Amino acid sequence: MREVKRKIGSNESILMGGKAYTPSELSAMLLGYVKSYVNSYLGTDIHRAVISVPAYFNDTQRQETIAAGTAAGFSVERIINEPTAAALSYGLGHIDDESHILVYDLGGGTFDVTLLEMFAGVLEVKASSGDNQLGGKDFDQCLMDSLIQRFYDRYNIRLEKDPAALARVKEAAEQCKIALSSDDEYRVYLPFIAQKDGESLALDETVTCRDFENMIRPFIDRTHHPIDIVLSDSGVRPSEIDHILLVGGSTRIPLIHQDIESYLGKPPCSPVDPDFAVAQGAAIQAGILSGAISGDDSLMMTDVNPYTLGIRALHGFNDNYMSVIIPRNVTIPVTRQNRFFTSFDMQTETIIEVYQGDSPVATRNHFLGSFKLSHIPPGPAGDESIDVEFSYDLNGLLKVSAIISSTGASAGIDIDMTSMPHPEQREDVxxxxxxxxxxxxxxxxxxxxxxxxxxxxxxxxxxxxxxxxxxxxxxxxxxxxxxxxxxxxxxxxxxxxxxxxxxxxxxxxxxx
Missing domain, CATH: 1.20.1270 (Substrate Binding Domain Of Dnak; Chain:A; Domain 2)
Structure with a gap:
């Protein structure tokens, strides 16, 4: 199911048991199983839920997660970012602390990094970034590719062409990865994996910890860029970080500990369980919402907008310029306004196009919607000014309005960010x-x-x-x-x- 998490928000179908399912449908099945298990264990019907998601999930992925929860029979009360949930798990026992916390969340399918500040019972998200295509699955794939190549070099047989053999290699690769978190080497032995000239062949290879680390080093290096973005956007220097929390099963790999200490100059700490911290934090959030946790025992949270928002505008001779209204990693709710001017003589109307993304070329970003502003008094270019305002609330609703300064005439659009299609995932080039x-x-x-x-x-x-x-x-x-x-x-x-x-x-x- 870890691979399904990456596919949420896409149109890709997943074949299971001869039937095609959407990622949201499979997620609903998993959540439905959790619901039935919890109902049986507690002896009562649980119908409200807080569901955690990677911090860098886009709005469509979040919406499909909500849809999966609803299909499973839950009323989804809140979607909480996984690093924030982990910080909640830590923060509940350190309410009086004042500190900067970096949460490094590397799970099976996704990577997130979030910088939070905790003070006086408030947990404030300063910045988030991540990579939704990076996780333990990639480490497994490295091991699989290596084992398959070794077998081919020895026997000239491609195991990837045999689904049954491939499934065995995948399971062995996962076991190997886990073992190498504590052992210096691991022997992979799979008897009867293939046949050649009537003889049964076995895959028998020893993988050392150094072999594994060399395989995954490029993926570990990819975590540096999101860390840099978070530090830059938050204005926090590495020396100002008080705690580095590791979350997600993949952070048990020793190389990750070594890399973080080398890159940030501070060793990570282990005050939370990497496997359970996110679930515990989601449970704490549920307790806060239900009133079971309140008063001096409670924490208040703030969050940020992880995406840059703006409009297409004329800049010099460039009519495809992305004019940013709300930068990424601004605390929400937020309202920002920019002033623009007519761009040609006798202009009486304009189209306001709204985009999400960091490219300076507007149309290379993700188009969110547009509206027309009419009845601009005709005159020379630059004579009339137009104020464009963006308001982004905690529920993911973006309100965009434009007002002609001289007349007060206005137009606008409401954009439900939780219903926006997500940008296309990169293909292999x-x-x-x-x-x-x-x-x-x-x-x-x-x-x-x-x-x-x-x-x-x-x-x-x-x-x-x-x-x-x-x-x-x-x-x-x-x-x-x-x-x-x-x-x-x-x-x-x-x-x-x-x-x-x-x-x-x-x-x-x-x-x-």
Whole structure:
């Protein structure tokens, strides 16, 4: 079921027992089982629930989680972020503390990192980030790939073509991963895994802890970027972190402890159980909502908006500029307003397009909705001003309004963020080199990747890093699908070159 968690919010079907299910349907089955088990254990019907989700789940994933809970027979009272729940589990016993807490949550399918501040019974989320495609499943896959390759090298047989053999290798890989958290090596022995020339073959391999750590090192390194984002957005230096809480079964791997201490200069602590802290925190939240926990024993929480919100606007000669109204990791509820001006003579109306995302190119972000503002008094460009206001509440409702300053005429839209489709997950673009046009653009891709590597660890370059990474991805995807012939292709090339040049200029000025 861990793999299903990654697929929530997608349109992908999962085949089980000859029948196709949506991720939400499978999640509902799991929650239904939990409900029936709890009802049986307590001897009463439990119909209200607090459900935890990864902090970096987008709004569609959260909505589908609520739908799964409803289908299982629950009234979902609250969706709580997993790192926040873990911090609640810790905070209930440390109500009088004043501290900064970094929660590093690496589970089976997702990774989250959240920075919280606790003071006077208040638990305030300062910033969140993460990677919904990173977790223990990837470590299992590394081990599986290694075992399958070793078997192929020895017998020239591909085990991945045999579903039964593959299932056995997967189970063995999970056991191996768990064992290597405490042992220096582990022997994987699977008899009768295949046949060759009438002889039964066994997979018999020893995996050392060093082997495993070398396999998963690239994935551990991927946790650094979300940590950097959280520290940058919160304005908290590593030296100001008081506690680093490890949550999720994958954090039992010794390499993770070593990496965190090396990267942040502070060892993680273990005041909470990594396997149960999130569930305990969700239970505490349920207790607060029901009134079972109140008064001096209670904690008050605040949360943040994890997504940048803005509108498409004219900036210089660029009519596809993402003008940010509410930056990511701002405490909610929040209301922000920006002033804009008419862009051409005799303009009498404008379309307000609302987007979610961090790209400076508006249409490369996720479109949320639009509305028309009419009856602008005609006049020279720039004569009339328009105030655009965003209000984001605790229930995920975004209200966008636009007011003509001179007349007071207005228009607006309400956007239920919990019903928005999520941005498309990235596809595998590793095959771009086999594209017919790859040779002609290999140099620019290498140049861009070198630029990305140069700024990956530099403070203040987080947004540029994200933009460059997205453009490299789009170029590779274009090479795979379009062989460089789509109309959009040349725009991607030019935008990429412009961004690299801008980055080089910025770097030079920064060095001065």
């Amino acid at each position: 590793s095959g771009w080199k086999e594209s017919r046009e790859a040779g002609a653009y290999r140099t620019i891709i290498r140049r861009a990747e070198k630029a990305l590597k140069r700024i990956s660890s530099r403070k203040g370059f987080e947004n540029l890093e994200q933009q460059l990474d997205q453009m490299i991805y789009e170029l590779k995807k274009s090479l795979i699908h379009d062989d460089g012939q789509s109309d959009e292709y040349e725009d991607i090339i030019q935008d990429l070159l412009d961004l690299i040049n801008d980055m080089q200029s910025t770097a030079v000025e920064d060095e001065k």
